Amino acid sequence: MSSPTDSSDLQKELAQLVPNLRAFARSLCGNADQADDLVQETLVKAWRSRTSFAPGSNLKAWLFTILRNTFLSERRKRKFEVHDSDGKLAMQLSVKGNQSGHMDLLDFSKAFATLPEEQREALILVGAEGFAYEDAALMCGCAVGTIKSRVNRARVKLAELLGVTDAGELISDNGETPTRLHAP
Amino acid sequence: MHQNDDNEPKANGNSQGSSNDDHVVLPVEAQGRIGQHLRRVYGEILAEPLPDKFSKLLSELAKSERKE
Structure with a gap:
């Protein structure tokens, strides 16, 4: 069993990754409350199986894998009902009204x-979280080429839907600098 | 639309006019634009204030271990 020092380190590291777990959970299940339940369940499972985590390996990838597996098994048990009737499900955002620039984000969301689930997942892991294709493939239990293909299809479809052309023409950007709130 | 994306991926060819998305590769600049938007949207979620419940849960887990 790990020493108290180890566990307080782990507690800190887990706490730091909670925002990422929440964001990933939100993109999987689309409902903020369900996403938070999923994150809590993930933290408990991670804590209980912490001795199986190989020190020095990628903690975030390990946690994301636990979260993803938990989501899939809960959904199999129909605990997470998926209602995507109006296409607003994936990645619901706190898009505040009347703020300039937010229309873009709403359009993007x-x-x-509209992307298939496995493409959303691949794009989040690689494009938003910055995981290597190889890590994303391990997490999703598929071939590296499959992840690459999913990411590419997702980008092509988004570009088509948003009117991004070769020249980089895009929905108006208000000259804002995009916020990059996480380390790549 | 077909969604059988588990077929073997193609190498990054550049042939235009194919109906198979795997053959379409976005120009780097367009990829960058999509990526910027994605990270901005994702960043909004990352930046949301965290409810206390998560730190409480982690403290409880740590506390329960000390009793073990």
């Missing part, structure tokens, strides 16, 4: 929500 709508377009994102």
